[in-house]
Amino acid sequence: MDASIGDPFVLANYTAQQKSSKGKQRQQVSDVYATYTPGTRDGYVTATVQGDGIHTLDVSEIHPVAAHTFGPSTLFAGPSVARCTDGTCSTYAVVAASSDVTSEDAGRTIWKWDDDLSGSLPDSSSSSTKQSVTVPHIVSCIRVTDECPSTLLAWSPSGHLTLLGNDLKIRTTRDPPSQRRVLVQSFLVPSKPCAFVPSQVRHENDAIAICLEGDDRTTRARVLAVRDVGEVADVADLEISVPPENIASCTLSPTGFLTVLLRDGIWQAYQLSCSSNTFLTSLETIKLRSVSFVASSKAASDTKSPSSHEVALLALGSSHVLLAATAHPSRDLVLHIWDLAFSVLLATQTITLPSALAEEKRISIALAPAGAGQCVLVLSPAGVSGSARSNARSTVYVVPYSCPPASTIAHAMGRAEASKTWLAQHGGVAHGQAHEPKRAKLLKTIEGALASNRPQAADEAFAKWFDAEGLKGPGREKCENEKIGEEAERNDALGHAFVRDLLDRVLRPAVAGTVPYSPEIVRQLIKAGVVSAGMIDGSALLTALRRRNDWGSIQLVLSDGRVRDIPEVELADGLAHVVARASTPGDANAMQVDVPSTSDAPALPVFLALCVAYPASPSALRVALRRSLADAGAVLAILDVLQGWLARWAGMRGAGLATAGSKAKRKQRTRLAGDMPELPEILRFLTALLDATYVPVLLQHAPAGRALRRLLAHVTPEVDFLEDVVQLRGPLEPFVRAQTEKEQKQTDKEQGKDRVAKEPQGDWRQRRRAAHEAASAGVGLYRLEELTL
Known part of the structure; x- marks a missing residue:
């Protein structure tokens, strides 16, 4: 089965009746949320509309089966969820503001009501039958799963997890390991298909909860085992070397395939493993382009910039992920199915934005699963306030799709050309690239030392790590084979991605001004033979070094072929810079402090000799x-x-x-x-x-x-x-060859290698026959045996 995305159809349109923002809780909610509940035929979608109410819609009939309206004074902290059994639908919602809720209980109150789906559409009077409970912490989202039919899970923005029964009685509350943690995203998956947890955990529990939480400058993946009786147990707490404020969206499949999309378009894939050895494996990293949230993030400096709302991810199983985003610069909505195991685009669909959203500067995009072969897509305005809300309408779609059950190379073959349109060149540096803990710690140490203007501390940290890894620098004179072998070992030990991230933190090629810099780290890497020009955007290694006035490293790069992929443009630009500096006359009246810092730049003959000797096309x-x-x-x-x-x-x-x-x-x-x-x-x-x-x-x-x-x-x-x-070239060539062979034998003898072939063994008859055959094999260089005219 090939991947494909069908034409979406509109399920409902809503206009959010919201008042002006008041308080932090109000500023972080969306206009419309949508969740899916399995049921008869195609199931039901529960739409939560701010300032309006909660609507339950039948997907197959495309009409509402239940509705509860509360007026513009009622706001919700997140999406509502529902359970449908035996013709009855139980709906749960977290109230952020309401005339029926005090300010102290706002954000901590959960409402529940039951609707008979077989009867007529209930009106607002049915809200009098609702139940209410106040939990001990603020609630940002609630989730349910069929594997825990009598349990409701409520998360707080700081990572607290509370389990409630269907009757809204609190069963247990699990606190986060640290009070500094901030919930980024939560997932709830059935335990049976979770191969990334031990088999004993899968059999003894009903569901697995995964919490992505920000802890200072890192992101943690906390894995919890949940039982329907109201018990929670810790399984693992893994570190992801990604700043939480850089995350635009993330998703997780039941197999433990985690993908994290950063605000600059870098898309990373990981594989969770909580078996005997708990670890997080980095699988693949790509960088997106031609999408508006990447273009917006380049100009956004606020960590709470709404640019991250214009993208959403949904795991489809295996390593397949559905992406929804607005294209740049067309502003059309694009839907993609990616196979991140092979970094290829399997299917795409383009949708024109509704007329009510086409003029909006920013929109919010959300995806939710909706059973097998379809999902729910919600488009709503973002950053709209005041009187402009009267025309701001949100649209709820149902998107049909088909996707292979497993990732195979057969489905990925032939897709590379279509993927190039949406992939940027990954020569740039990906901050947050996953590394082993020691290397991630070293990168943080160096970055922090340079940020605090302590390059000496950065040098010491790198030297200590370099020695601990057993990576020796150049020593005695070695033959070519030994040099190649040692260089290959260093390349394997350091790794391309690690050296690239290290150079980015030390050189900071995007910064043109004067910044703290450590030339010793760069020179050590160059001497180790692990640096390539492609590790810097545009292969501009010499430009980055020239900005740091590190001409010593530039001479190392160009000498002895230590870096073999320097573009000719870089050579010519560097040569023009040296010529311009050499031809600039000095001012005799200038003070010492007024003289520009170019004393390290080499003289023109020195740099020109390096450019002339460097191999170029x-x-x-x-x-x-x-x-x-x-x-x-x-x-x-x-x-x-x-x-x-x-x-x-x-x-x-x-x-x-x-x-x-x-x-x-x-x-x-x-x-x-x-x-x-x-x-x-x-x-x-x-x-x-x-x-x-x-x-x-x-x-x-x-x-x-x-x-x-x-x-x-x-x-x-x-x-x-x-x-x-x-x-004289012809007559002298035999003598040159003889001299070369003699010197080669002498060199081999000095290096302890006997490469001189032994004389063939045998009696005098065999040696004479071999000499005769060699003499008659062909005509010599200047010997004419016979000429017949």
Whole structure:
């Protein structure tokens, strides 16, 4: 069965009659809530309308079967729930404000009434039969499940859980582990399919309650076992390294598949496990785009910004999740079914917003399960107050869908192209990426130390952790295989995601100003060979380091191929910056404190040598140089350095120190060359520079002619010399090979490796036959056996 989303149909429309906001409790409620209750045929939907009342609707007939109206003075703290058995519907609601409830009991009062679904529609007079109870704490939501038919669960905003019977008698209350906790979301699932809890817990209890609670800067997943007799037991308390104020929505399936959607669009998936070893496994992380709540969160600085209301999640089983959000910039409502095990979009549906909501700046979206193959969708205005409420209407939909019962690669194949429209490039850093506790603690320590301007403390914390993990830095000279092996071990030990998050907290590439910074951590990571440019948004590693004036780390990045994926644009931008700094004249009258902090920037020849020696694509290098070097003075400064290098190479050739030669001559040539790049690298860069700047820059600049003529004077003798010696390449090649082989044997002997192949064993007849066959196998390089015309 393939995933699909059908056309939603309207179940009801409501206008919330609310007065102006008074108090914190009032500000946090939505206009309309909707919950589902199983029953005959397609079941019932209970709609809770602020300032109006509670309506029970038959989904199959699309009409109300029960209604209780209370007037605009009655407000509800959350969605109402209902139980339907033997033709009777029992409805429970938490009252936030009413003329029948005192201010002390507001938010702590639960009402209940019974309706006969087989009779006529009850009127408001039936409210006289309602029952009432006051619980010891504020109630933010109530839940029921068929597995606990005689129990009602009530949660407080601070994580208190109270169990009540159907007669509203309080059975027990469970306090949170800490008074600092704040309830983010609660889930109630049957215990039988909960494979993430021990089998003994599943068999001895009727339901599993999961509370996502904010505790300071972290989020905790508290797992409780509930029995219908009114008993509650703790099962586990897991830590999720996500700040609770960053959570836009979250959902949980009965299998323990937890997904957390952050306000910046990062969507994380976890697998709960409360068996013998309690742990939380991070499975997948993606980042959404083209949805309005992500665009709104970029401009929102308030942690209570209503931008998080424009998205809702609903678990469909396995790793499938239904997402409802408004698209950006079209403002259409989009419904998606995602398989987060493979990070692919399986089905999509687009709905035009109702005319009553199309002009609203913000809307609230809510999803609720509604039996097999359908869900309830509620669209209501958000942030509307006063007289504007007279035209603010909310709509309740029923959305049919189909979804595979299990996540398989067969359903995910071929879906990657459709997913690209809604996925952002995940080169950016995902704050809150799940790590093991030690690494999460290290990230918090470093972030806190830098926030309090204590980079020394950050260095010490990282060095202590680095040594404890047994990750040694570069030591003695090692052969290439040993270096590759150690680098692979460090990559596996540190991990791409951890290094990326660490760089983000230390470098803070999005911040352009001066911030506390720890260069030692960055340099240690670069020396370990675990840094890549792709860990920074846009592969702008050099730009981020340049903002921190960390030229030492930049030289480490470009030397010895420690970071191999630096874009050519980054090289050209850095070179243009160094040229501009070198050409800026200093002010003799400026005080010491007025001098900009650029003393760490290298001289132009030093940085140019690193750029010339760095491997780059010729075509990409030409484009980057054309874009970054638009000033003729900058190009001439670079040409002047390249011309000096060519003159030095010509002098070394005249002294008999050519590129090839004995080890002694190569050592002497290296000593004379210093940090100067090799001649082929200089010529490669010079060719790209002239191709990129000759027509648009140099041809229109009169002083450039003199520099080009000097350059031609150095190049012409080299070309003539190459034409003369190229004829000797063939005759001298056997001697070069012999010398290379001799030096290789000597190197292997020094490293204790005997790579010299042994002479073939056998008598003199076998050796002579082998030599004869080798001689007659082909014609030598400069041997002509026979020529017949």
